[in-house]
Each structure stands twice: as C-alpha cells, then as structure tokens.
Amino acid sequence: MTRGYLDPPVPIFALATAPGAAALAVIRLGGAGCIEALAPCFSRPGRLLAAPGHSLVHGMIIDSRDGELIDEVVVSIFRAPRSPSGEDQAEIACHGSSAVQRRIIACLGLAGLQPALPGEFAFRAFANGKGDLVKTEAINELVAAASEGGRVEALKRLGGGLSARLAAMRRGLVGLLAEAEVRLDHAEEDGSPATLFPYDALVSARDELGKLAASWQAGRLYREGARVVLAGSTNVGKSSLFNLLVREERAIVSPEPGTTRDWIESGFELEGVPVRLIDTAGLRSEVGHVEAQGIDRSRSWVEQSDLVLHVADALVGLTIEDASLLAARPDALRLWNKADARAALPAPEGWLAVSALNGDGIPKLLEALGTRLAGLVGRCRGAPSAHDEFIISNPRQRDLLMRATAALGAALVLIDATVPGHQGDDSTSTDEAGCSGQWLDAVAVDVRDAADAIGELTGEISSPEVLDAIFSGFCLGK
Ligand SMILES: Nc1nc2c(ncn2[C@@H]2O[C@H](COP(=O)(O)OP(=O)(O)OP(=O)(O)O)[C@@H](O)[C@H]2O)c(=O)[nH]1
Ligand SMILES: [Mg+2]
Known part of the structure; x- marks a missing residue:
C-alpha cells in the first residue's frame, strides 16, 4: 500500500541533489530511528549513534551484508527537535556519480528506510510547527526560483514576514x-x-x-518570465534586434522580407525579471498560406504579451501595418531601427532611435525596457522591493x-x-x-x-x- 503524508512518520530517505554526475551528491534521511537505521551501513556506527545534533561524522558507507566499501562520506547529524523538520535527520554528502548514488540508495532501502514522498521533509517540518504553509511553500519556491527577483521574493516569504x-x-x-x-x-x-x-x-x-491577491501578477512574471514580443512590418530588423538582445545568432537575418515565418523564443534577465523575448514574423499583406499563418501567430503574440517592442524601419517610415499595431498595442515601446543608415528618416516623437547594426540606442532601449519591467512587477527600476512589501x-x-x-x-x-x-x-x-x-x-x-x-x-x-x-x-x- 502506498504511504501518504499523514501516515505515521517512518524513517525516510531521498536524493536531495539533482540526479546525474556532479562532484558531490547529498542524500537526506529523516524520521525517528533514521540514524539508527543508517548505523549498520556506516564504518563507524558508534560515532554515528553518539553524534550530537549539528555535528559531522566522517566515514565510509558499507554494504551491511558483506562489508563492501561503497564510498567515503561525511554525514551531517541533526537531532529532534532542533532539526529542519523537527525530527532526527541525517544528510550524507557522498561523491556525486550516479553509481555511488545508486549503491547508497540501495543500502538505505535494505536498511529499512522508505523512499520519501515529494516534499515529505517539508511536510514534516510543517506538521511539526516549523513554519506555516506560506513559509513552507516559500521553501519550494526558493528551490524553483529561476530569476534574481524570484529568489529575493521567495526568500522574503521564507523569512516569515x-x-x-x-x-x-x-x-x-x-x-x-x-x-x-x-x-x-x-x-x-x-x-x-x-x-x-x-x-x-x-x-x-x-x-x-x-x-x-493582485501581486500574483508580479509573482507570475518572476516565475514564468515576462513575455516581450518583437513585432512590426517585414524587414524592419526585428530578428537583428532579437539576436543582439539575446547575444546569440538565434534568428535568421536577411534582406529578404518575410524571412521569419514562425515565432522563436529566447531568454535573458533584466531588472531581476526573466524575459522571454519572442521574435515574430513581420506583418504584411498579400502573402502565401504559410506566411499568413505566421502572421496570425504574430498578432496573437502581440495580444498575449506583457510588453511589445514595436519595431519600424527608419528607411521606410511608418506603414499601414504600423498603424494597425499601434492601435492594437498603444502601450508598446516604439523602436525606430536602422537609425545608422545615411538615408534614415528622423525618429517621430515617442520613438526611440536604435541600430541593430552598430548598437546605437541599445543602452537606452534596455533602460526603457528595464523601467517597464520594474513597473510590471510593481517597483522602480534599480530599486529593490521593500522588505515589508510582499x-x-x-x-x-x-x-x-x-x-x-x-x-x-x-x-x-x-x-x-x-x-x-x-x-x-x-x-x-x-x-x-x-x-x-x-x-x-x-x-x-x-x-x-x-x-x-x-x-x-x-x-x-x-x-x-x-x-x-x-x-x-x-x-x-x-
Ligand atoms: N542599416 C541597418 N540595417 C539593418 C539594421 N537592422 C537590420 N538591418 C538589415 O535589415 C534587413 C532585415 O533584417 P531582419 O532582422 O531580418 O528583419 P526582420 O524584421 O526580422 O524581417 P522579417 O523576418 O522578414 O520580418 C537585413 O538585411 C538586416 O541586415 C540596422 O539597424 N541598420
Ligand atoms: Mg525576422
């Protein structure tokens, strides 16, 4: 029968680090009796059993059946109730190959420890009054934080404020x-x-x-990333700007209008917010079936995105497609690209002159983008969020x-x-x-x-x- 979180707390174990090869791996043990269960698999059982809480014991993991040496390890000991979960705990820091991890896990299974359920250590900490549910969830959110802002906010929640x-x-x-x-x-x-x-x-x-409740929108941006879409007519330099911003030659660039047929995405971080930058097919009329599908997707990205970078061509000026984009997203950040070209028209009011070719105006673009992103997560650019604002x-x-x-x-x-x-x-x-x-x-x-x-x-x-x-x-x- 499968165990549940509310069943009596048996001694458990789990690999706490990512599976696969690394210098070290950590295997966690928890529950009354877990240190006693580990002792027969350890070269210095007496030291292990007598170890006080918050101490380290160096030794070898051995196969309790025939004494075969498995790995040299350091075991951290925590004693109830002064342990992260409130019960006896041990953490085996072993060498990080999958072969070592597999053998130690097999030894623990033979020693009678049960594989932990996902989050079972955190559940036990919650059940033992180590923190409320919001704080306990913050542990998981800190583990999953993919951006600086996500980390800072999860840590603030973990602090218990x-x-x-x-x-x-x-x-x-x-x-x-x-x-x-x-x-x-x-x-x-x-x-x-x-x-x-x-x-x-x-x-x-x-x-x-x-x-x-409304701050969830900001939390979503930290967790999933802000969807920032490059949109505009064909051939204006969207893909060139995309490559420049993600610092990688990801998108194909060519003088031929209609080069990008389907959207592509890449990421970077700005103002502590993960940015999902999306390059889209340029807008134009009278195109074939495939390109028309790409353009439909561009329009749907424009609607769904958190922020649009509307790119226009300084060599061409504003087009009918620009007018439709401006109507759909009047809040877009407007970029007047190819400002380097000799024949470039002056940027209209409200448009930022940039050049994907020589990088002119890109710092200003990043500054404006940073300000918008900070605004989306409810703070000022460059300023950390207040410690008592959650x-x-x-x-x-x-x-x-x-x-x-x-x-x-x-x-x-x-x-x-x-x-x-x-x-x-x-x-x-x-x-x-x-x-x-x-x-x-x-x-x-x-x-x-x-x-x-x-x-x-x-x-x-x-x-x-x-x-x-x-x-x-x-x-x-x-
Ligand atoms: N002079 C100049 N040329 C640029 C600049 N940015 C892009 N180009 C050129 O403009 C042409 C089109 O660039 P792309 O980046 O492919 O344009 P796009 O908007 O992605 O085009 P589609 O995918 O067809 O919609 C290429 O020949 C680029 O080299 C710029 O800042 N200055
Ligand atoms: Mg393109």
Whole structure:
C-alpha cells in the first residue's frame, strides 16, 4: 500500500541533489530511528549513534551484508527537535556519480528506510510547527526560483514576514467576530443597541488582502518570465534586434522580407525579471498560406504579451501595418531601427532611435525596457522591493486571497446597504444605527469566511486532500 503524508512518520530517505554526475551528491534521511537505521551501513556506527545534533561524522558507507566499501562520506547529524523538520535527520554528502548514488540508495532501502514522498521533509517540518504553509511553500519556491527577483521574493516569504502579517490579520478578524458575537447576544437578549463592525478595519483588511491577491501578477512574471514580443512590418530588423538582445545568432537575418515565418523564443534577465523575448514574423499583406499563418501567430503574440517592442524601419517610415499595431498595442515601446543608415528618416516623437547594426540606442532601449519591467512587477527600476512589501506567486494563495477579499467586500456591502446613512464615514454612530442581530449575523458569516480563507492560506485550517495536493507538487528530497 502506498504511504501518504499523514501516515505515521517512518524513517525516510531521498536524493536531495539533482540526479546525474556532479562532484558531490547529498542524500537526506529523516524520521525517528533514521540514524539508527543508517548505523549498520556506516564504518563507524558508534560515532554515528553518539553524534550530537549539528555535528559531522566522517566515514565510509558499507554494504551491511558483506562489508563492501561503497564510498567515503561525511554525514551531517541533526537531532529532534532542533532539526529542519523537527525530527532526527541525517544528510550524507557522498561523491556525486550516479553509481555511488545508486549503491547508497540501495543500502538505505535494505536498511529499512522508505523512499520519501515529494516534499515529505517539508511536510514534516510543517506538521511539526516549523513554519506555516506560506513559509513552507516559500521553501519550494526558493528551490524553483529561476530569476534574481524570484529568489529575493521567495526568500522574503521564507523569512516569515508575510506569514506573520496574515496571522495578525486573521487574529484581527477573529477578534472582531468574537466581539460581534457578544454584541449579537446582547442585542437579542436585552435589546440594547449593538455596535457596528469597525468599518475602517474591514476596509483596510479588504484592501490589503486585495493588494496581495493582485501581486500574483508580479509573482507570475518572476516565475514564468515576462513575455516581450518583437513585432512590426517585414524587414524592419526585428530578428537583428532579437539576436543582439539575446547575444546569440538565434534568428535568421536577411534582406529578404518575410524571412521569419514562425515565432522563436529566447531568454535573458533584466531588472531581476526573466524575459522571454519572442521574435515574430513581420506583418504584411498579400502573402502565401504559410506566411499568413505566421502572421496570425504574430498578432496573437502581440495580444498575449506583457510588453511589445514595436519595431519600424527608419528607411521606410511608418506603414499601414504600423498603424494597425499601434492601435492594437498603444502601450508598446516604439523602436525606430536602422537609425545608422545615411538615408534614415528622423525618429517621430515617442520613438526611440536604435541600430541593430552598430548598437546605437541599445543602452537606452534596455533602460526603457528595464523601467517597464520594474513597473510590471510593481517597483522602480534599480530599486529593490521593500522588505515589508510582499508578493505572492502561487495560484492557491491567490485564490484564497481573492476569496477573503470578496468576503470582506460582501460584508462591507451589507453594512452599507443595511444601515441607513452608513457609507463608510464616521458620521453615523453605532447607537443611532440601531442594527439588528439578523444583519450582524449575516456580516459575521462573511467575516468568518474571510478569516477561514486566511486560515487555509497559512495552513491553520487544512484538509488531508489539500495538503496532499500542495506537497505532492514539491521536489523530491525537499
Ligand atoms: N542599416 C541597418 N540595417 C539593418 C539594421 N537592422 C537590420 N538591418 C538589415 O535589415 C534587413 C532585415 O533584417 P531582419 O532582422 O531580418 O528583419 P526582420 O524584421 O526580422 O524581417 P522579417 O523576418 O522578414 O520580418 C537585413 O538585411 C538586416 O541586415 C540596422 O539597424 N541598420
Ligand atoms: Mg525576422
């Protein structure tokens, strides 16, 4: 029968480093009894068993059946509860060939340790109270970070600031609920006027949660990269600019219009944001079937992209295709390419003169692109994001934040609608409002839902299915 995350925690092991050859590999062991299980496979079992937490033991891994030497290793020992997962742990740093890894893993299997499930070490850390769900997910996000910005933001979440803020917000809402319940009882029992939910507190909680939910867009850019599309008429120099920006002769360049038939993509990083630069087929009319398909794809990229680099030819001037592009993406960064040519027309207002041939204007282009990217992730170019400003990067968190925001929004609508004269100002006193237990009850349901959504976000409220879905998406060995 397959094990689950919530089954009793048996001793487990997993390769924590990438499979394949490297100088070193690390194999992690965890769970009560894991160090004892390793001892028969180790040349110095006494030292291993007596090793205190946070110490290293040097020795050989041996085949417990016949004593064959397998590798020279260093084992890091962590003792419960002062270990990353809160239980006994060991990490074998061995030589990194796949032959060595295979034999050690076989020895651990023979010693009775079970292969870990994906994210099982992280799950155990969460279950042992080492961090809430947001912090635990941040570990996985840090492991997966593909850009500088992604790393910085995941590390901030791992620091626990966001978790603390969410926990405080939930405590605040639960406190309001408790107070409201008292008022509700009071109102029903002796009919004395109940006090309203503090309107401003609900507004600020809703706004903060909404802002966090919206930050998912920035998190997506850090995680997936910003789609930046080079678009324009044929032969304007899109592919030449593409090659220059990705510093590689990736795209074919030729004086023949219609050279690029299908889009191609390559990446680089700017302002800590991964850029997915896409070169597209040039736009023109009266073309054959294949090129027309390429042009359809260009148009669809223009619609889907986070940013368009609209390229025009300084030797030709603006074309009818440029007009259609300008209408589709008025926010595009406009590049007046071939500005080096003697016959080049002057750049119209709002267009940046560049040359893919000699690199003129490219630093300015990168600066403008950097400013746009920084704007897309919600900060200024060159500035790090504030340490107390958080962005989220996973859809589970976004959905729960949206639920909490909507629930508080509904509570506020109810307050507005039910209490005459109450529009969020302080002019109507609670006593004048004369609120009834019935509507307070309805507001309480919404506030409870918001508090529950935050609880699910941080893992204070969780179900086995949800935990299963979250942790099975983690890396093996994490
Ligand atoms: N003088 C000059 N020529 C350029 C510049 N950029 C590109 N060219 C030339 O313009 C022609 C077309 O360049 P490409 O990069 O293939 O243009 P494209 O926009 O990708 O063209 P299609 O794929 O056909 O849409 C080539 O002959 C390039 O050498 C530039 O900055 N200055
Ligand atoms: Mg091209």
